[in-house]
Amino acid sequence: MARRLQFDIFRYNPQDPQSKPHTDTFHLDETDSMTIFIALNKIREEQDPSLQFDFCCRAGICGACAMVINGRPGLACKTLAKELPDQITLMPLPVFKLVGDLSVDTGTWFRAMNEKVGSWIHTDKTFDPAALEERMDNDQAEEIYELERCVECGCCVAACGTANMREDFLGAAALNRIARFMLDPRDSRKNKEYFEVIGTDEGIFGCMGLLACEDVCPKELPLQDQLGILRRKMGWTAVKNLFRRG
Amino acid sequence: METIMTDLLCIGAGLAGERVAVEAASAGFDALCLSVVPPRRSHSSAAQGGMQAALGNCFKGEGDCTDTHFTDTVKGSDWGCDQEVARLFAETAPVAVREMAFWGIPWNRVVPGRSTYFKGGKQFEKIEPAAKQGLITARDFGGTANWRTCYTSDGTGHTLLYTMDNKVVELGVRVHDRMEAISLIHDGETCTGVVARCLKTGQLRAYLARATLIATGGYGRIYRETTNAVINDGGGAIIALNTGIIPIGNPEAIQFHPTGIVPTNILVTEGCRGDGGTLLDVNEERFMDKYEPEKAELASRDVVSRWMTHHIRKGLGVKSPYGDHLWLDIRHLGAQHIKTKLREVEEICNNFLGVDPITQLIPVRPAQHYTMAGVRTNKDGAVYGLKGLFSAGEAACWDMHGFNRLGGNSLAETIVAGKIVGGKVAEFLKGYEVAFDTATTRNAIIKDQERIDALIQCKNGRENVFAVRSDMQDELMDHVGIFRNGKDLQTAVDNLQEIYVRAQQVGLRSNGIGVNPELSLALKIKGMVRLSLCAAYAALQRTESRGCHAREDYEARNDRDWLKRTLATWDEGANLPTLNYEPVSPTFELAPGERGYGTCKIISCSDPDIGD
Numbered sequence: 001m002a003r004r005l006q007f008d009i010f011r012y013n014p015q016d017p018q019s020k021p022h023t024d025t026f027h028l029d030e031t032d033s034m035t036i037f038i039a040l041n042k043i044r045e046e047q048d049p050s051l052q053f054d055f056c057c058r059a060g061i062c063g064a065c066a067m068v069i070n071g072r073p074g075l076a077c078k079t080l081a082k083e084l085p086d087q088i089t090l091m092p093l094p095v096f097k098l099v100g101d102l103s104v105d106t107g108t109w110f111r112a113m114n115e116k117v118g119s120w121i122h123t124d125k126t127f128d129p130a131a132l133e134e135r136m137d138n139d140q141a142e143e144i145y146e147l148e149r150c151v152e153c154g155c156c157v158a159a160c161g162t163a164n165m166r167e168d169f170l171g172a173a174a175l176n177r178i179a180r181f182m183l184d185p186r187d188s189r190k191n192k193e194y195f196e197v198i199g200t201d202e203g204i205f206g207c208m209g210l211l212a213c214e215d216v217c218p219k220e221l222p223l224q225d226q227l228g229i230l231r232r233k234m235g236w237t238a239v240k241n242l243f244r245r246g
Numbered sequence: 247m248e249t250i251m252t253d254l255l256c257i258g259a260g261l262a263g264e265r266v267a268v269e270a271a272s273a274g275f276d277a278l279c280l281s282v283v284p285p286r287r288s289h290s291s292a293a294q295g296g297m298q299a300a301l302g303n304c305f306k307g308e309g310d311c312t313d314t315h316f317t318d319t320v321k322g323s324d325w326g327c328d329q330e331v332a333r334l335f336a337e338t339a340p341v342a343v344r345e346m347a348f349w350g351i352p353w354n355r356v357v358p359g360r361s362t363y364f365k366g367g368k369q370f371e372k373i374e375p376a377a378k379q380g381l382i383t384a385r386d387f388g389g390t391a392n393w394r395t396c397y398t399s400d401g402t403g404h405t406l407l408y409t410m411d412n413k414v415v416e417l418g419v420r421v422h423d424r425m426e427a428i429s430l431i432h433d434g435e436t437c438t439g440v441v442a443r444c445l446k447t448g449q450l451r452a453y454l455a456r457a458t459l460i461a462t463g464g465y466g467r468i469y470r471e472t473t474n475a476v477i478n479d480g481g482g483a484i485i486a487l488n489t490g491i492i493p494i495g496n497p498e499a500i501q502f503h504p505t506g507i508v509p510t511n512i513l514v515t516e517g518c519r520g521d522g523g524t525l526l527d528v529n530e531e532r533f534m535d536k537y538e539p540e541k542a543e544l545a546s547r548d549v550v551s552r553w554m555t556h557h558i559r560k561g562l563g564v565k566s567p568y569g570d571h572l573w574l575d576i577r578h579l580g581a582q583h584i585k586t587k588l589r590e591v592e593e594i595c596n597n598f599l600g601v602d603p604i605t606q607l608i609p610v611r612p613a614q615h616y617t618m619a620g621v622r623t624n625k626d627g628a629v630y631g632l633k634g635l636f637s638a639g640e641a642a643c644w645d646m647h648g649f650n651r652l653g654g655n656s657l658a659e660t661i662v663a664g665k666i667v668g669g670k671v672a673e674f675l676k677g678y679e680v681a682f683d684t685a686t687t688r689n690a691i692i693k694d695q696e697r698i699d700a701l702i703q704c705k706n707g708r709e710n711v712f713a714v715r716s717d718m719q720d721e722l723m724d725h726v727g728i729f730r731n732g733k734d735l736q737t738a739v740d741n742l743q744e745i746y747v748r749a750q751q752v753g754l755r756s757n758g759i760g761v762n763p764e765l766s767l768a769l770k771i772k773g774m775v776r777l778s779l780c781a782a783y784a785a786l787q788r789t790e791s792r793g794c795h796a797r798e799d800y801e802a803r804n805d806r807d808w809l810k811r812t813l814a815t816w817d818e819g820a821n822l823p824t825l826n827y828e829p830v831s832p833t834f835e836l837a838p839g840e841r842g843y844g845t846c847k848i849i850s851c852s853d854p855d856i857g858d
Contacts, residue, residue, distance in 0.1 A: 015448055015760025031567045033509060033599045045712040049764035050756035054283075057475045059512040060597060061294075061404065062287040077510075078597040099424070099446050100761055107284030107423035111415065120412035121350040133344045135380030136355050144352035145398050148405055152286055186350060 003030040005081060007043065008089045009051070013100045024048070036069065036076035036090070040102075052101035060218065063153030066093055067102050073155040075218045093158040110152045113174045117197055121186050136185070147180035147226065149219050156213035156223065168202045172213035172223045175204060179226040182233075195237040204230045247691055248451045251682075252278040252420075253675055255439055255455035257427045257482055260288030261403075261657070262639025263461030264410045264419075265664020266627075266671060270457075271417040273672035280425040280442055280453065282477050285411050289463050289475040290660060293403030294590070295515075296385060296395035297661065298654035299339035303356050303381040305374045306393035312336040314391050317836060319646060319655060322389045324793035324803060325838040326499070326618075326648025326811075329831045331625050335646045335662050342661045343382065343396050350409045352398055353382045364521050387653040388516065388547065389843070395654035400590045403657055424761075425451075428769055430458070430485050430635070431690045437635035438682055440485070441694045443769070448760040450698075452691055454682045457634050457671050460486060460621050461664075464640040468778050469614035469727075470719035471569075473506050473513050482641045484773030486621045487780070491631035493813035493826070495622035495643025497780035501651055501794045502728050504550040506613030509568035510598055513615075514591050514608065516653075519543040521588065523576040525554065526607065527562040530573065546843050548650065548728075548794055551612035555728045558611070566609065573607040580604075612728055616640065616656065618647040618794070619781070622813060627667030630813070634680060638667040645811065648830070649793025701768045702758035707751025711768045714748050718778050721745065726782045731798040735786035742779045743821050749775045780814040780823045787825060788812065790849075802847035805838045806855065 005028050012021040026043045028034075037058045044051045056064035058077040065076040068091040070084060081088070096104035113119075156172040163169045178198055181187045198204045207227055214223040254270045256263040259281035267277040281288065302310035316336040320327055347353055358376040362369050363386075374383075387395045398405040414421065424445035431439045431452065439454040462482030466474030486492040505514050519525075524532050525543055535542040537553040545553075554572055557563065563570030576584060576591070581604045584592050588603075595601045595608055620643035622630045627644065629635040638644070639660045646659060700706055725738035749772045758765045790804035791797045809830050814823040840846045 013760050016757070033601075035510065035598065038509065044763065048756070049712070049754070050762055052761060052763060055476050056283050056287045057289065057292045058510060059292060059594070061292050062283075062289075062475065064283060064287045080598075080600050082600055103761070105424070105446060107421075110284060110286070111421065111423075114412065114415045118416075120416040121348075125348075127345055127348045129341045129345070131344075133347045133353075133382055136352075137380060138355040138357045138383075141352040141355050142399070145401065145405065148352060148398075148408065149401060151291075151404070152284070184350065184352075186348075 003086055005030050005039070006087045007039065008087065009102065010091045011101050012098065013050070013052070014098060015100070030081050034081040036079045036081070037065065039081060040076065052099065052103040054103050061151065063151030066106075066153040066155050066158070067091065068093060068158070073158040073216045075153060075155070078218065093154050095157050095163050096154055104154070106152065106154045109154070110173075113170065116170065117174050117177050119177050119181070121181070121184065122189050123186060124188065134186070140183070140185070144180060144183050147176055147183065147221065150176055150221060151219060153218060155216045155218060159212035159216045161208055161210045161212070162206050166206070169206045170198060170203050172227065175207070175230055176221060176223060176226050179230055191233055191237045195234055195241070198230065199234045199238060204234050207231070248449070249454060249687070250278070250451065251454045252276045253455065254278070254457045254459065254671060255280070255453050256459045256461055257440060258288070258461035258463060258639075258641065259285035259411075259421050259423070260461060260463055260639065261290040261407055261410055261660035262641070262664045263459060264414050265661055266459050266461065266636070266638055266668040267419050268410065268413050268417060269665060269668020270672050270675065271419050275672060275675050278420045278422065278453070279414070280427055280440070281421060281423045282426045282445060282481065284423045285414070285421050286407055288407060289478055290657070291404045291407045292475060293657045294400045295387065296397030296402045296654050297343060297406070297657040298387070298390070298394045298652065299343040299396055299658060300336065300394055301340055301343065301382055301384065301396065302392070303378045304383040304393055305372050306386065307384045310392040310394055312340070315339065315394060318390050319652060320836045321841045322650050322652040322655070323646070323648025324650055324841060325805070325809065326496070326650075326792055326830060328625065328645045329833050329835050331644055332646045333835060334625065334666065335659065338662045338666060339658050342658070342665050345665075346406060346409060346661060347382060349413055351405050354397055354399065355380050356383045389652045390654075406657060406661065426481060426766070427485055429690055429694055430489055431687055432489060432632055433683065433686050434491065435633060436680060437632040438680060438686065441690050445761050445766070448762065450691055450694060452687055454687065456678060456680050457636060457675055459667075459671065460629070460635070460637040460641050461639045462641045464617035465777060466614045466617060468719065468722055468774050468781070470716075470723045471506060471511050471611065472614035473503060473511050474614070479770060480774055480777050481770065482637070483621055483777055484770055486629065487776055487816050488773060489632065490816060490818050493622045493630055493815045494619055494777070494780050495645055496649070496784070496812050497619045497777065497814045498785035498788055498795055498812060499618035499649050499793065500614060500781060501616040501618060502548070502551045502612045503615035504547055504554060504612050505574055505610040507594065507599060508566060508571040508609040508611055511613040512594055512598055514574065514594060514610065515588070516547075517588060518574060518576050518591055521583065522579055523574055526573040526575050527557055528564045529562070533557050533562070548796065551728045552796060554612050564609065571609045571611040574610045575607055576603050577605060577607070616651050618645075618649060618651055619643060626670040627663065628670070636667055636671055638663040649795055697769065698758070698765065701752060701754050701765060704753025706753065708753040709748045709751040710755065711752045711764060711771050714745060714752060714771055715767065715774065718742065718745050718775050722778055722781065726785055729796055729798055730785050732786065735782055738782040739779065739786060739822070742775060742782055746772070746775045746779060746821055776816055776823070783822055784812045784814055784825060802849045804849040805851045806849050806853050809838065809851065
């Protein structure tokens with residue numbers, strides 16, 4: 001006998017003066033392999049066509065559908081109904097600006113983050129179309145890829161104690177990005193330059209070490225390790241800076 | 247009315263759109279991208295396998311060259327491609343891959359020494375030479391003579407897109423995300439920008455540009471079962487077709503992949519079958535070995551998809567709440583193999599199906615995968631019909647894929663076409679001036695506002711937009727799918743014409759205020775049905791089989807009569823597209839012949855016409 005699922009969903013349309021934040025309740029009969037992606041689309045098509053939510057690849061690749069599912073940030077597309085109780089509460093991610101209902105503006109936040117950390121290879125060299133590619137050790141390429149796997153879904157930011165309290169905190173995604181470029185021999189930046197971006201309370205020293213970021217990361221990135229490594233590197237850089245000034 | 251001006255306006259910020267923007271920005275022009283999602287969520291990110299380029303670094307790629315890449319691409323297209331474009335593409339791909347390495351892609355590299363690989367479920371050994379250590383390596387893909395597909399693990403599209411968007415951030419190229427272009431602004435001769443609807447507020451806005459680029463990807467979402475992201479619903483193709491001037495090239499050229507999982511149609515890799523996995527029916531019996539005694543499950547994509555569909559039609563599919571499907575069985579490969587060589591498959595099955603492939607069967611069926619069809623351009627990426635308008639990537643029919651795209655050639659096209667077309671756009675912008683006509687712009691906006699008001703006020707009727715879409719998707723799935731025949735295609739055209747009438751009578755059930763998703767769909771449903779009719783009608787007219795276009799009633803590839811490209815335009819007020827044809831290629835560096843796989847019935851150019 002299929003379960004009858006109850007969905008309690010946060011509703012608010014900031015563009016509609018009549019709209020007030022509230023919760024709407026919907027019911028669905030569970031089907032085999034039902035995900036939150038399938039459930040929300042069914043609700044929109046059959047019960048309320050105005051319901052706002054974001055999906056894109058629906059395969060756990062693009063990071064569009066992060067939301068708070070029964071109190072925990074996660075990707076809705078890869079959350080199976082059968083892993084949840086009969087009553088499912090869906091809320092939009094905190095920290096990010098609300099677009100409406102379950103939809104939040106992660107694009108603006110992450111663009112600003114990418115600008116802030118200088119998320120690109122910094123180099124004085126110019127590309128030579130006639131030359132062979134620079135060689136790289138395959139292990140090194142795989143280490144970089146391991147950190148490059150972040151999908152900017154925002155789960156780590158939404159789950160972060162510091163990010164929820166202070167708007168200017170860079171968050172684990174940004175710190176992980178810095179760690180990715182530190183590993184890359186093509187990037188000419190030195191620790192001193194990285195220190196200027198993340199050697200503050202807005203950066204690595206603002207992290208309280210609660211590590212919910214790693215717990216909720218849908219790509220299972222090694223965020224705890226990266227935060228630890230960065231804190232040590234930046235700590236040393238701070239000490240060296242003291243000596244230079246002295 | 248808010249109006250924004252720029253030199254180059256890219257509609258779409260996936261790999262192709264951003265690559266063109268990067269090229270124009272590097273040449274000193276102001277570039278701005280519109281995207282319906284944050285750029286890094288574009289569907290380019292979902293391409294896992296890799297990007298073809300003839301570097302010839304790895305052992306199994308030794309001796310590879312751009313000539314072979316060109317030949318593979320033309321054969322893959324079943325001689326349906328523009329050979330001048332395919333040549334340009336193959337020649338540019340190696341430089342484009344190296345440039346991406348320079349910008350930061352962590353390409354997998356050659357590791358010298360002994361290693362093993364699998365083919366047909368059997369293990370083989372290879373030795374990589376020390377001289378190539380650290381150069382970009384490649385993996386094996388279907389339809390290629392050598393290992394040529396460069397990759398970063400199972401996330402090639404992801405790393406390419408992130409690196410490209412990094413470049414966009416570095417160059418300060420603006421990206422207006424959650425912004426959907428809903429019509430082109432033009433005077434019948436020149437395109438001067440778009441009217442866009444903001445998906446944060448619902449407001450309309452005009453973008454005026456000296457050059458405009460359509461790079462909105464494919465439109466698999468006109469089919470019910472597709473591997474495509476939900477945003478691949480034809481936005482760019484629709485606004486082009488709606489001009490009545492711009493043709494869609496080969497709208498009947500649509501590719502299916504054999505193994506999408508049921509219900510979500512996420513792909514599981516061909517590697518499952520490559521390593522010895524089998525397909526089973528409702529009785530848990532194999533069937534591919536009966537249809538294709540020689541190749542069985544390892545026949546080409548189109549062939550396997552065809553037999554799977556045939557078997558389901560015979561009533562031997564497995565019933566499910568999501569329709570009939572078949573099983574993919576990899577249990578016999580064992581936990582060790584699945585957990586190491588097919589790790590991604592294991593994750594997809596566990597995450598999205600709650601199925602453990604080590605002990606359970608995987609529900610699969612063929613799903614729409616790629617549109618070779620697209621906005622027709624010349625070799626410079628300039629769109630037919632309107633000056634100042636360009637297109638690149640899957641959205642375009644450039645046309646290097648003809649009637650079948652090779653795996654690894656889609657990512658490659660986005661980067662390579664982006665580079666080439668971007669250069670041509672920059673050339674175009676030098677010294678080109680255009681007058682932005684206020685009346686043309688205002689009329690375009692008024693027209694779109696009227697469409698929105700009519701939908702909200704149900705002026706044309708109260709048809710349910712979701713029901714119309716669902717019926718359209720079913721029609722394509724049932725009658726314009728993997729197997730095609732005159733009777734089914736005629737049924738599809740007839741039924742789609744009725745659906746087209748209903749699409750024009752859509753009215754909203756909700757209030758339409760703000761970023762209303764019902765309104766977003768309602769604004770494009772008419773265009774989606776037009777694209778569907780283009781596919782069905784062009785497929786009905788094409789009385790041959792070529793690549794993905796498999797006619798049961800015309801099984802031969804007919805080079806005598808059909809070595810040509812369909813061009814479909816839509817006259818306002820019509821209920822069918824107008825079809826014209828053009829020669830498939832200006833040159834034939836590689837004369838039409840056998841592909842070396844699939845069926846090989848060919849009516850050649852020199853065969854006499856005996857009439858039919």
